[in-house]
Amino acid sequence: MNRIVNSLIKVDLHIHSEYSKKDGDLVSNNTKENIPILMGKLEKEKVNMIAITDHNVFNFDLYDTLVNNMSLCKTLQSILPGIEFDVFENGARFHVIAIFDDTNKDKLKDIEKILQKYKFDNKEKKPNAYKFSTFRSIITDINLNVVLIAHQKSGIRVENQNENLAGVGEEQFDYIVNCEYFDALEFRSGRIEGILKSYQNEKDLKNMRYITGTDCHDWTVYPKQKKTDKSDIRYSYIKSLPTFKGLVMALTESRRVTTAYYDIRKPYLDKISLNIKNQVVDLELSSGLNAIIGDNSIGKSLILEYLYNPKLTKIDKTRKEGYKRYCESKEISVVPIDQKLLKSIHFDRQGNIRKLFQDNNSLNNYPQFQKHFNDLIIDSYDAIFDKYIDRVLNKIKNNYQLKNAKRNLNFDLDIPADVEDNNYQLHAVSNIVCKTKDYSQIIDNIKNVLNQLKKLRDTKDLLEEDIKIINLSIEKYQEMKKKYEKLKIDEKIHNSICSTINKVFESHEKAVNKIVQDQERKRNNFNTDLISFQQRIVDYIDKINTKNEDILFDYKDILIKQEENPLNGYIFITRTVVSKITSEIIEDILMYPFSNNNKLSYLSKVDNDNFIDSCADTKIKKYLDEGKDINIAYKQCVKDYVKSDILKIDYAILKEEDSELSGNSPGKNALIYLDLLSYDLNNKMYIVDQPGDDVSQNKITSDLIDIFRKISDKKQVLFITHKPELVVNLDVDNVIVLKNDEDGIVAYNGALEYQDENINILKDIADTLDGGVDVIRKRWKRYDKRNNSKN
Template sequence: MITKINKGSEWRKWNFHVHTKGTNKNDQFTSSSTEDFFYIFFKAAFDNKVEAIGITDYFSIDRYLEALDYVSDIYNKENATGDKLFTNEEVVFIKRIFLFPNVELRMLPATDRGRLINIHCLFNPEYVPHLENDFFGHIENQDGKKMNRHGLTDYGRELGSSLTTDEQRYKKGIDSFVIDLKTLKSVLNKNKNFRDNCILVVSNSNNDGASAVQKHYDLFENEEGSLDGLRSSIYKISHAIFSTNIKDINYFLGKRLEGTDGYNEEIYKQEVNDVIRDRGSLKSCLVGCDSHKESTLFNKFTWLKGDLTFEGLRQICFEPEQRVKIQTDKPDFKEDKVVIDRVKFHSPNNVFTPEVIHLNQNLNVIIGGKSSGKSILLYSIAKTLLPDNSILLNENGEEKYDLTSLDSDFNFEITSRAGISQKMFREAGENSIIPDIKYIPQNYLVKLAEPEVNKKGRPLNKLVRDLINEDDDSKTKYDNFIRNVKQYDKGREELIDKYFELIDDTESLENELKTKSNKEVLETNIASNTKKVEELNKAAGLSTEQLEEYKKIQERQLISDQKFTDFKSDFESIKISLKELDKVAEDLISGKNTLLNTLKLNSIKSYYEDKLSAIDSLKDNISALRKELKIATNEEGEKSFIEENPFKTEQNIIESEASAIDLAIKPFQQNEEIQKQITVLNQSIANDKKLLSEIDSLGKQITDKKALVQSTHEDIFKIYEESHNEYVNIIAELKDRTLDLEKDGLKIEGISQFNFPKLYKNIYEISDGRTASYNNYPQILDNKKKSTTECEFLSVKEGVLTVFNHIMDGSYALLPKINKKHAIKTLLDDYYFDYWKITYKNDKLGEMSTGKASFVILMLIIGLSKSKSPILIDQPEDNLDNRSITKDLVYYLKNKKLERQIIVVTHNANIVVNSDAENVIVANQKGQNNSESSSEFQFDYINGAIENTSPIDESETDLLKSMGIREHVAEIVEGGKEAFILRERKYGFH
């Protein structure tokens, strides 16, 4: 027995048009026998993996019946030595091939080259017993001759009187028989059984086709064009076209103008309506190999998405574009690692069915009655694969479904198309095989759409940002942006600290300056004491020349003393600064190492490792300089530098100079009494000059500090602006990630937004409410402003600067416990954020209805997600109006399923039917509906394609097995029957 794996509608190679040995016209097959031919035929089908074949012949199904006979006995086919002709694998494949008859007809009117038009009747194999009565016995040529074997033989006898056998007369009849379109239309119109079991395909080549596309441009411009009514009628009764011409394909799908300037949705709708009006319906273009010899068998094929049944084939009438592709590679490519192939419940207590549930790579819908286990299945998939289970929890923090309470030994297993399996309950540390799936639980969308109502809903802006950053390149850019902003935050904090340190230093210097003597008093005292020293020196008997020399020596002494003072000051400054620089160098090394550790390419890493090695050298140099300044103390308590350095050299010079001055000054200090007075006066002069120098130095320091305060103030607002520019830049860099959504009418505009409420709250908390200074700055401090209120950076900066200045000058009243530095840091905190404004077809997200907003959020989640892993959605229609479902959601799912596997729980027929779901999973819980089931499992599931149809079998007691998938949809899903009818009429097919 051959086990069939049912994954719903799958892409398979179909060959709609292939002749076999003995074909009624142009038989070029060279095989010695029919048996030999079919061996070659089915070997070629297996080698080319063709799974559906239309066995074609002119006015006959005899060759089709021969093929069926051959396959029915394929297990027993042997060669002359008794060896099996086919391997087991080949037998299994060939037995699964869907064989169907293709009766090729010729009809008037003739083509431009005088050839007859070929039209093909593709029949349901189950309808074959009725063909003689419903088809061959009714179709006539213009002479009234029937198309059945008797009629063709009679017609051949009339045309060739010299023919001696019925076989010769039959062949002659076939060569000359041309059907009458009128009788074919009559059969179609009168016989519903015929209509339901036949697909008509017309050739569209210049040689043997109606060739509408070559003429349709003129036709649309002039309704009196050259295509006559009879030829037009052929198109209207046809369901598909034999053609590989891209113009044909686009025209019959209503996409002739797609890709041209100004093409839009309205033009497409008009084209569709025009094709339906003039051709009866939109149509797929098909191709077959049309082989008349062995060498061309299956060298052409068509990809068709559907069950290997006639119902599967009929789907091309309802979905002419998405169900058919003419190309080499299999359509809708998805990597094996991101496709769930099958799932299975492990339930030893038979609560859940143990049967494997197969999934399609495109759209899977789960339907069922209330509490039938629809959401449990979706939840189980999500719980097994999601690394973060927070989205699986209810608002109370508990799991939505406690599956082990239903079956204590419960488990759930998922197998990817790559063949890797994983269970829900597994070893800790075993990573998910598909970790980046998207799971959208029931009511999740509305929580995002109504954040005021649903306080626990995840912030929408963060969701959009996270989705944008699913792209590796975008995430790298955003991570760098965050790192830069944090650096700016740190730099701003440091500058504010420095700003207040400078202010404190300035105030200290000003206070110190106030303790110094008056500059004019000091200068007067110096002049007076200098004059007294001169007089005392004269009194000591020093000549004019000696006095002059003595004066020079005293000046040398003052300079030497000042140099020693400067020496001590420089030493302390260098020691402190080198310590600070050593810390900076350590930070630079840490930053360098962090950078190098993030680099992936060795060539890039090596280059920057070399170029930034100077940072390590800098650290070494600073450490060496600090070491040079170390001082040792000997046993006598004398201190000296351990290593050679400029200070040691300068110290030796100063000490040597002091000794020389002491030696030089002694000859002028003979009179002890006078000398004592001179010493006192000189000391006073030295002290006064030192004070004057300190006053000048303090004045200069105060001026320099005030300049630094101002420049630091400017740096603070410069870094404030640079931080804001980071938001502008990252938004510009991420813009490309949102452009793809615009084709769906969805626009995301990034804005650098200011959080006015947060600033107001923080400033309000540190302000003196009695004075309420915050009311004086509506430009930035307004409790009515929202975080989404439009803002201009320069306006915000101007307002912040004003408040900054008023805090500093004390005119802004703060709470007594709040100091100015804290207030400034609060004011200058980073209140900017990247805000993503969303519009859909010119409607702003915040102004949409909840239903429409929910759909737009769904579009965001799917459209922005860079991952190609499955999307799981639980009842997306719950908050959508019917128009949004039929117009927006259905269209969106039909397109997105081509890119990613989608699994949807739904009770809406439009999502099931008009999204053309490839796989329908029907869920049932025993005792939860009016129909009892004999299934031994509490929760049971079955799956298949929507074209899987079979009438309800009253004798089948297992509910899920008692009808086809189509019947389940019609019975379970409200409006299911109407949805099927709407789908069939959508593109003009009735």
């Protein structure tokens, strides 16, 4: 017998013989003499495992004869002992097939005697049936591990159940299935399979499993039920070794049972070869899940390292020397993987996965994740920040100009003594200069730009995000246009005033020139100072009358859009640390360079003279050290702060079904990392050392097992573990066991159900892994019904 499963087993656990007396002539052809006929039919159908299950009886002699004649069927690998019991409960009658452990022949011989002790309980039209309680007592007395399969050859809700389990009623049926006393339901047609699966999904009956049986009553027409039967049987296939233990493991894992045959793919790496004391030990590998277990410090990690990295190039010197000393002391060496195969193998050392995510690095730093995050463009928000930064700088500049204008009012004016002389003619010289700036060209150019931007915005097929940027630009240019139009009007008014004053002074000057030149010369300086004083008053009035709007008077909250990339049940999110910039946040941004002040009202105290002193050295100094003007330094400081703290790019990964983002812990990231490996078609094999250490214990059963099943669906997996759940509950295809004995290291392998005179894989799991006994018992307890008569 093979140690691991290389092909599916075709099973039929429901065949009758002549000892089904209640069936009369239907079973008359099913005798010992006709065993060759049955064997020929089984071979034609390529059946691999059968059970003779007669009504309420077991004939050991027939069973033993069949076993001794297995060679008559080239495809047959196993015959299991069984009985079909007639049982009634809750007023309903149903059939139960019992398949017994065949490893104890003495107990099998006793079954006939045990059955003789019990009498049927019913006295109805259809006799020969046991109460459910009696049936359980019989199973207990037989004292063998047993698989119980209840008939369910029609839908759960049909009126005529015809000896199906659902005859007990829907509520009782659900209760019995959930109790797991029955290990499977038997059906025949594909239509019923669909009905049962729909019912299972509707009621969420996770413990409901199915298997088919021919219920053949005439070997000469096998696989038909009888000569008049025109229905087609749908065989079941199990992914297990052809043993009772294999059947048990198959019926505890629904993925192992199917009604559609498929070929088990060939392994990418077919074996691990060890040389132990000059003896070559070949450990066969399954194409699916291969787990390495063994005693502590026996060299499990060493084997994977030498297998994948024989030169030990990527491990520290201490461990490298330790590996070499261990191999020499144990006289062991590992045949490395062919270099040609390495390119399609992914290898993770012990703890490496979790370590990747423990340094709080951005998720975008990991190549496995990086390619799945979309870029987030934030440059489009620059114009908004520039607008308010410029307003702050203008506020500071205006404060300085107002302070200067007020300071200029502190002016001494010397008045000549004869100024009170009534005959004195005041000599005045005007030096008021009209402004010569021409804003018309600027306004025209802005209008042209606005027209071009509007044309661009109306361009067909322009992206929505670009339209938003253009609209922001239009808004800014419109504001610029209004500003220069206002400047033009102000200039016109100013020049008009200046012109008027100049004309008055010119007229006065002409008159004064006709007056005595001596008086004029005396008052010349006086007149000049007077004019200067007048100008200072005008400037001050102009400054205090300048409208000083609040910097955020037109501010609206800025929503920062995040980029999302759905992939394989996850959403890869590229976002900023702050998703919405409120007026409070923009105020903090604009005030960031200033020391101990976070309110814009503080700016009323800041001007060009104290600008630098008002800023915090730790924030602004480095920009000034680069030789920048304070205005440039402030602007750069604010924009760098926005980039590093406000619009800093952040990455997160969210499951599609999650309602909110709960954060990405190292353990969660490790699960995502492993899950994405299942979609990576570049690698045909995954080797990993103790993946259970990379996630929390509760995530092993809730997440990690499903992820490893997904990975194994597409690639070969080889891993080391000390977690029994990752062997038994994961239902690995192959277990490699490493042991120490008095002669050195012992290595062998087999499926979970593999057992011979020297090897018992489940026992090795129980003895080697902490908690292994409990995990195995939980899976196996359904088949040990010897002490469950009250279940």
